[in-house]
Amino acid sequence: MxxxxxxxxxxxxxxxxxxxxxxxxxxxxxxxxxxxxxxxxxxxxxxxxxxxxxxxxxxxxxxxxxxxxxxxxxxxxxxxxxxxxxxxDGRRGTVRVFANISAIATFVPPLVKSFNERYPEVHISLQEHDSLTITEGIANNLAEIGIFTYLPHSADIEVYPFRTDELTVIVPVGHALADRDEVTFSETLDYEHVVLRAGTHLRFQMLTAAGRHGKSLRANVEVSSYDALCRMVEVGVGIGILPAGNAAIYHLPGTRTLKLAEPWATRELFICVRRVDALSPVARLLFDHLRSHS
Structure with missing residues (x-):
């Protein structure tokens, strides 16, 4: 019937x-x-x-x-x-986003909030990955949108400017560098560092810069988040390097923040997609939202 x-x-x-x-x-x-x-x-x-x-x-x-x-x-x-x-038309659905730790901790949360206020029926699946994994993941269609710190890559993707951040140095109060306003990376290499896990773009930058100075990066403690890095620095385990936006969020009374006087301390964050014109309606709405607030 x-x-x-x-x-x-x-x-x-x-x-x-x-x-x-x-x-x-x-x-x-x-x-x-x-x-x-x-x-x-x-x-x-x-x-x-x-x-x-x-x-x-x-x-x-x-x-x-x-x-x-x-x-x-x-x-x-x-x-x-x-x-x-x-x-x-994009008012319902799910969009997958890969972003690095710097973007997730600073720029992304308010943008997700404002997007969800406008499109409450859209679900955003946000995953944290290192920048190289992000570019490869977008190229392989594992996510629709990626946010990463620019680095050389071979992925067949489209890349668009997003934000700029500055790397800073945090040291414990009472450290030999604590009275300085700025410091070069070479000077920090005389001290023990707390570093992010291997595979992150920042870790790569630091190792590359240390090699240019003919020095080693002294890092006995490795962490997976900027929050943990700041806490380790506060108790005196070592000094740390992280983006200024993250330092502002996790800044603890027992630390001081110094300017990192290096050209590579200014970093560009980008949005990447396979092809803008191939995005699903919901992914295109989020992409346009991120770009309009860049």
Whole structure:
């Protein structure tokens, strides 16, 4: 048994208008076709739904009951269409985002908040990865949008400017460098560092710069977050290098922040996608939101 939504709609129209002719005109269909569908509906359900007289048509008890059920079904179908339309224009759905630790800890949270306030039915799946993994992940379609600190890569992706951040040095109060306002990276290499885990772009930058100075990066403690790095520095385990935005968030009373006087201390963050014109509607909405607030 298959109930046809059109037959249910015609049935409701006949009940509301009281005549087949009026319902047919309202639904832009021949009166004979309406009458045929009503007869087939009664035959399918095995019960009389309408009483036909020369004064018009009235529903039987079964017809009244069916009209209630039919309206619920048709409303449900309309809701499906509306919800799917939301997906087609980006107001519903899920968008996958890869971002590095610097972006997630500073720039991304307020942007996610403002986006969700505007599109509450959109789910954002945000994952933290190192910058190289992000570019490769976007190229391999593991996520729609990536936010990373620029570095040379071979991924076939489109890249757009996002934000700029500055690296700073944090030291414990009482450290030999604590009275300085700025320091070169070479000077920091005389002291023990607390560093981010291997694979991050910052760790790569520090190792590369140490090599240029002919020195080693002394790092006996490795952590996975800037929060942990700041706490380790505060208790005197070593000194640390991190973006200024992160230092402002995690800054602790037992530390001092110094300017890192190096050209590479200024870092560019970028947004990457495989192709802007190939983004899903929901991903395009988020991409445009991120770009408009860059």
């Amino acid at each position: 298959k109930l046809d939504p059109l037959s249910l709609r015609l049935f409701i129209a006949v009940i509301e208008d009281g005549t087949i002719a009026s319902a047919a005109a309202r639904e832009h269909i021949a009166a004979a076709a309406v009458s045929k569908r009503l007869s087939e509906l009664e035959q399918m359900l095995g019960t009389q739904l309408l009483v036909r007289t020369n004064k018009g048509i009235t529903p039987t008890a079964a017809g009244v009951n069916l009209s209630v059920l039919a309206r619920e079904v048709l409303d449900g179908l309309n809701d499906i269409v509306a919800r799917m339309r939301d997906f087609s």
